[in-house]
Amino acid sequence: MVKKILSMTSSSQMLVAMFIGFGVGLFFGESVGWLSTIGNAVILLMQMTVLPYILVSLIGGIGKLQKSTAVLIFSRAGLIMLLLWLLALAIIALMPLSFPFVESASFFSTSIIEPAVTIDYFKLYIPSNPFESMAAGYVPAMVVFSIAMGLALIGMEGDHKQQILTFMHTTSEIFSRITRGLVKVLPIGIFAMSASAAGTMGVDEFASMQVYLISYFVLCLLLTFWVLPWIIASLTPITFHQALSISKAGIVTAFATGNIFIVIPVIIEECKQILKEHNQLTDDGATLIEILVPIAFTFPNIGKLTVILFVYFAGWFNGTPVDISTIPSLSISGLLSLFGSVYVAIPFMLDLVHLPSDLFQLFVMSGFITGKFNSIAAVMNLFTLTLLTASLFHKSLKLSPARLLKMSLGIAAGIAVTLVLLRVGMGMFIHSPEVTSGVIANMQVADKVPTKVKRQFPELGKTPASPIANLDDIRARGTLKVGYIPSNVPFSYYNNAGQLVGFDSAMASKLAEDLGVKIEFIPFQKDKLAQSLKAGFFDIAMSGLAMDIAQMDKLSYAEPVLILNLAIATQDHMVNRFKSTESILALENVTIAYVEHSDTIEEAKKKFPNLEFIKIAGYKNFFRQKGDKYDAVIISAQAGSAWTLFFPGYGIAILEHSVRYPVAYAVAQNNQSLLNYVNNWQKLRKVDGHQDKLYDYWMLGQGATQVKPRWSIIRDVLHWVD
Known part of the structure; x- marks a missing residue:
């Protein structure tokens, strides 16, 4: 048995390790929760070479290009790649619309009153000190620095340049060998994390994971079999059917093996063959394809970008959805961080939007299921980029308004139908947790x-x-x-x-x-x-x-006796409108109820003349109101959180400038x-x-519910332990 497992490919070993881990977790239950420590250690080892690898691979890969090739790739292919990235990021940002609505509420947590750490975008994107960027894990800044060095090398001549490229290539090979060695122990980490998750994660949490897996699979299928082939069919002489036909072998191979690299020769030959059939292939065009595909492979592909969906899911899962205003920052930072490993990018993005790092374990646990699907999106992305660039090179790219309109309508219709079907389908089978008022x-x-x-x-x-x-x-x-x-x-x-x-x-x-x-x-x-x-x-x-x-x-x-934090309670869909002074000032026809804090209210009336303040006898008058007489109520964060347990349709907005007051x-x-x-x-x-x-x-609800041991075979079926 052990010999069979050791003779498997690494991806197969990881799948086996994941399923064995699930089995061990279900059998032993919470007693294997400690295995998460081993899983975390393995993941940290995997991250060891990622940041320096980004540095040397980008510098060496870009630096060895000829100037003419670099101009071609960074102008034409680069523009097409950028447009495909933007389209993919927009579709990924829309996917959370398919997540079912789940009413939930929780006791007060000190984390909701902690001031959000402001992001220093200059440090995040501008490598004023590259060593600090590397030490602090600012992946976007490192990517910018690496690209700048690679571009500078292109213009250099002589032995010194060759020595640098040789060093970069050798160092890159060293890091690759280290990574290949570490991959051998990765199944151990997958086993440990899967066992820990299966042994400690509740049934509700497993049910919630379905939302991510289903939406992720659909996203990858939508991109692979509709959006990207539709773009090819709309802008090139190649038909929709032909786009799917030529990519079939590469997609099947990538899905079965989880390896995109081995599909590169197939992509090159299929692209050359289909263009030849349409009399669109010249010798220079064939050379372009042979150069473009391997270089494009080193850049983040659409399949890799789809993992950003996990961050949106993590926000939904945590009850703190990613705010619309942070989507551009998340998308750009996510794109740049994915020049490296997803094992660095996901923790970085979770931290960027202030989500718990513990959620990363859910990503690792599901990564080898989702990896099969993002591989097929990656393959279709390489086909699309190559065919569009080659068509542009041969001046056969069709950019008429009619075709662009047709393409836009087709993509929009596909996305709209997918989102509606997903939302309705998941809404029917995935329900809100039990009423928290109990x-x-x-x-x-x-x-x-x-x-x-x-x-x-x-x-x-x-x-x-x-x-x-x-x-x-x-x-x-x-x-x-x-x-x-x-x-x-x-x-x-x-x-x-x-x-x-x-x-x-x-x-x-x-x-x-x-x-x-x-x-x-x-x-x-x-x-x-x-x-x-x-x-x-x-x-x-x-x-x-x-x-x-x-x-x-x-x-x-x-x-x-206590120091409380002033907040605003309002319906869930309005919470974000009260989180900043600017958004509050933009409100119209809004009535705010209050019970006490008359001195604070007087100041608020001067600061927010657009709001109407009405005093009420008690907080129950707001939460149990009939109709929409009051839009929000000023209350302590601690009391407001407790009220939302009775009324899960309400949420708490912490004021931008923290206001505290004593109770006695x-x-x-x-x-x-x-x-x-x-x-x-x-x-x-x-x-x-x-x-x-x-x-x-x-206030915090500690001990408010009796925590029952996680169901396990050893306890609930065999009764070997109490």
Whole structure:
């Protein structure tokens, strides 16, 4: 068995390793999750020679060209290649339209408030210091530097040039030999990553991978069997049928072996033969084809560009789709980075659009399935480039407006039909995950003290007032009365069992426990907080209260319990419109609701005169509104994330200029003994980690769901382990 595997081609070994890895992962489950470490190590080894290889191969490959050949290739063939790249990048950017709509929401994460690292495009594209570009992994800058050196070498003569070219060729061969040696251990990495992924990845994540695989296969088939042959048929004397016929042998070979290099002789001969049949081949034209195909092979082909689709998928999979404004940057940077290995390009592009690097493992796991399909697109790309360039050289390229219109309509129709069928088809079989509201609606307060919850609001002038209770009075009474705001997720709200829960409800229960008393919760309205405290309706208000300057002379705030981040909650399709000052200023007929933060709202009214601000009684009035009375609401990122668990159709937009504010507990203005106790109690519970534990549970959702072990044969079928 082992001898058979070792005698296989490397691509076959990788496929076998992937399937064996899947089997091992399904059998052993989470116990093989550690294998990802081995997989990552192998991938890092594979990246070792990539950056220097780009340098020497581009310099040597371009530098050895004759000036006349270089002019021809970089002018005519270069222009055609560039146009084909742009077309492919545009089609790839459209493919995410086929991804099914999946409603999802998650607990607050600190990553959403981290400021996005601004991209230094000068460093990314301009190699002012080539050594820094190489050290920092700025692949586009390295490509620019390598091309510049190669072009400079073309104009040189003499032995010195030959010595440099010999050195570049020799060094390139060294790197190639190292890479060929490392490829022998790559199946080990594929096995390790596949086993780890199959053992730890949930069923929902596997289902989501179908979106990428299906859309990727369709993309490659669309390019290979419609877009590129249609271009050939529209602009050259060669018919659509002939374009498919001459490429058939090369496509089948590339798909079976995953190797484009071995198809180069086939492409050269087939191109010469079909042009000869149309009386379009001269001796110079034949020479052009023989030179062009090997040189074009060293540049990124359309098949290789299709891997950029993974980055769009990664954004969809992560719940943070790639923003339209970043598509040009991603496309250009992706193109230049693909002069090297995809194992460098994909992590680079994920980082460029601020997506987790861990998603790269999904790409590696699927790479040897998708590689078969991008090989056929690469072969058809070489056929198309060669035939268009040769036709241009022989002055038989047909560029009439009628033909260009026909070509454009044909391509557009093919893309439109494909996107619609894909969107409808995947939408029927790939559904949204389970409703997330069930998670937060079933959370409970862990600390158990005798609790009484009142739901009727006390009324000033009607409900009997009580003297303000100091600490001794509370202990003597045996009950701590806590004011709360109903439906103030995630600070105080009712769960599915009708219990009052939330971060501040849990903190209040712990405070009562530490005081050795029972607890009674009384609802209040925020605009009547000071009067309610003064009337003795409750001793302390604990319900996500933003500290309000206008209230500070009427009540006493304890030390801030949390620092929250101001954000905007709105429907998913509008989130991106609130992410920058420029886009907000461009909005028209938009109404923003708010509950508190009156001082911030006054500043916002001056800064954004195009918006209408309306105060509402509570956040539930926004999320449960009928119709579209309010377009968005100003809320903390922490609370907004919690509300989106109940309403997955909404999302959170973090303001361009971060705004933070404190929340605190409030007591009656003259209740100094209780204020002192609460301040000291908070310090203790912060230091001993109890407050952080509650924050992690209620805000970050850690422990909110019971994580079941990944299904595995060894546990769930054979029952060999618990």
